[in-house]
Amino acid sequence: MADGLENSLTHQEEALLEPFVTSLDSPIFGLRNLPEVVKGALFSRYSRSDKDLRRILLDEFIKAPEADFSRIVGGSTQDGEQIVAIQQAEAFYDRVLVGYGDDSVAELGGAHLACEGISNIAAKALEDSRLGISPLEKSTRYVPFNRKVNGRYRYHREASIMASSHASLYEATLDHLFETYTTLVEPLLAWVQSCTPKDANTSDRAYYNATRAKALDLLRGLLPMATLTNVGLFGNGRAFEYLLVKLAASPHAEVHALGASMQEALDQMIPSFVKRSKSERGLQYARYLSTNRDRTQHLTQKRLATSALPPPSHVQLVEYDPDAEAKVIAAILYPHSDLAFEQLLIEATELSVAEREEIIQTYVGDRASRFHRPGRAFEETYYTFDVLADLGAYRDLHRHRVLTQERQRYTVRHGHMIPPELEEAGLAEPYRNALEKAAETTEWIAQDLPIASQYVVPFAYRVRWRMKLNLREVYHFVELRSARQGHPTYRAIAQEMYRLIQHVHPTLVASMHFVDMESYALERLAAEQKIDLKLEQRQG
Numbered sequence: 001m002a003d004g005l006e007n008s009l010t011h012q013e014e015a016l017l018e019p020f021v022t023s024l025d026s027p028i029f030g031l032r033n034l035p036e037v038v039k040g041a042l043f044s045r046y047s048r049s050d051k052d053l054r055r056i057l058l059d060e061f062i063k064a065p066e067a068d069f070s071r072i073v074g075g076s077t078q079d080g081e082q083i084v085a086i087q088q089a090e091a092f093y094d095r096v097l098v099g100y101g102d103d104s105v106a107e108l109g110g111a112h113l114a115c116e117g118i119s120n121i122a123a124k125a126l127e128d129s130r131l132g133i134s135p136l137e138k139s140t141r142y143v144p145f146n147r148k149v150n151g152r153y154r155y156h157r158e159a160s161i162m163a164s165s166h167a168s169l170y171e172a173t174l175d176h177l178f179e180t181y182t183t184l185v186e187p188l189l190a191w192v193q194s195c196t197p198k199d200a201n202t203s204d205r206a207y208y209n210a211t212r213a214k215a216l217d218l219l220r221g222l223l224p225m226a227t228l229t230n231v232g233l234f235g236n237g238r239a240f241e242y243l244l245v246k247l248a249a250s251p252h253a254e255v256h257a258l259g260a261s262m263q264e265a266l267d268q269m270i271p272s273f274v275k276r277s278k279s280e281r282g283l284q285y286a287r288y289l290s291t292n293r294d295r296t297q298h299l300t301q302k303r304l305a306t307s308a309l310p311p312p313s314h315v316q317l318v319e320y321d322p323d324a325e326a327k328v329i330a331a332i333l334y335p336h337s338d339l340a341f342e343q344l345l346i347e348a349t350e351l352s353v354a355e356r357e358e359i360i361q362t363y364v365g366d367r368a369s370r371f372h373r374p375g376r377a378f379e380e381t382y383y384t385f386d387v388l389a390d391l392g393a394y395r396d397l398h399r400h401r402v403l404t405q406e407r408q409r410y411t412v413r414h415g416h417m418i419p420p421e422l423e424e425a426g427l428a429e430p431y432r433n434a435l436e437k438a439a440e441t442t443e444w445i446a447q448d449l450p451i452a453s454q455y456v457v458p459f460a461y462r463v464r465w466r467m468k469l470n471l472r473e474v475y476h477f478v479e480l481r482s483a484r485q486g487h488p489t490y491r492a493i494a495q496e497m498y499r500l501i502q503h504v505h506p507t508l509v510a511s512m513h514f515v516d517m518e519s520y521a522l523e524r525l526a527a528e529q530k531i532d533l534k535l536e537q538r539q540g
């Protein structure tokens, strides 16, 4: 038993506790076999109790008659009883938490949720979450999107469009996109393989996977935003509650329905944590968000109606701090000094170039890999980028959370990008035709149903979005997203961001050693070869 900890457990109490804790006497232990709400309630008691957690579990849950603990964790295999048990836990949780109404308590329990057969519009709405939600989505690189179910391609048939006179045009256009994708997979794979023949050091498995990933990467531009996908989420209760409110505020009917289904599923797992999203308070919050968005949109359109589009620019560094170096240096010195930040800023501005470089280099040290990220002093300065790139690249980069990202609507207004490889393979014409037909349909439907028309927009069309990120996230983002195995379009964005920052702040990015500025014919090959090595080692 560690110093300062009591061990007053009887043998009988130890037997009662044993199934629910990973250790009966270590000060560091885990909770197991307990519903999320009970774990949350237990931890929430830390702030209002002098007892240790095992004692709270015993006194206030296991032995408290009103908790009916055996029903909560009775291990029943009957579905009905399980639900009753969760409800029981919820009621108990509510009693325990009377007077502890801190929102952060809802971060103490979480849930895994599968969202299947949702459109990319809905998937992006889910993945827009940052704090507290970890998503994973079916990949357009590893999974071909050409399978039909009951003779139909898998895309969302948007309710307002299907109820309108545009229904058959919508289906014909999206079928054509999927048909083109399906027809091009094999010839494109053959072309990729003919351009990059397998060498003796590469296994059939690695070669097939790398070439197929390349072909699917090249074709993903044909997939419309209506394409159905699967997203798995792990999140804490508080994050889910906020996400449900945001989904309720969405302008898309599909996203509303998704939010309602998620609420139903979460009500069966972590009901106490997500009940406010469906309460009057949650509904009022959703109305607040949607009303403000609609009014701001109206005002923007009124003010900017006559402004023309600027010439397209791929990646623009819109704003950076000319005093960034001094600020970062002051932040580097700060934890090692007793001076005020303001004094350190003055000191930093008076340093010579060589002195500044020495401090920055010492702080970053020898980075052996991209995982050796500089510390929080690099969060002292920010960069704002405006990016205009294909939706495929946006979908990938949107997944980063430690920054501010906001996009404009999905549109065909900024034109599309056709990968040069399709031209080289002589397969660009059907690709282009399908895209252009989709653009006409989008514009046509947009006249009546502007919000729903976004479902037609294929991933090859450009979207504009802004990213504001600090230097520390720049290191992570640029090094990860320029890595060889990445998709060429987002690699190009990461590489351009690096060039632009290097131009204005060379000293601050001098330690960014793991930016890959090369181009590759088969991005996935090296990663697949590494997998081969691991497989061999495992077999060995």
Ligand SMILES: Cc1cc2nc3c(=O)[nH]c(=O)nc-3n(C[C@H](O)[C@H](O)[C@H](O)COP(=O)(O)OP(=O)(O)OC[C@H]3O[C@@H](n4cnc5c(N)ncnc54)[C@H](O)[C@@H]3O)c2cc1C
Binding pocket: 132, 133, 134, 135, 136, 137, 138, 139, 399, 400, 401, 402, 473, 476, 480, 481, 485, 486
């Ligand atoms: C080659 C490649 C293939 C990919 N394939 C897929 C795919 O098939 N499907 C798919 O869904 N996604 C895929 N992704 C996206 C990937 O899963 C990440 O969501 C995305 O790259 C964001 O990365 P991040 O979490 O490292 O970065 P950021 O969100 O920018 O976060 C920066 C860092 O902060 C920390 N951090 C951020 N959030 C958390 C958190 N919640 N918990 C703990 N630490 C956190 C981590 O250290 C993280 O590296 C792929 C990414 C790459 C580069």
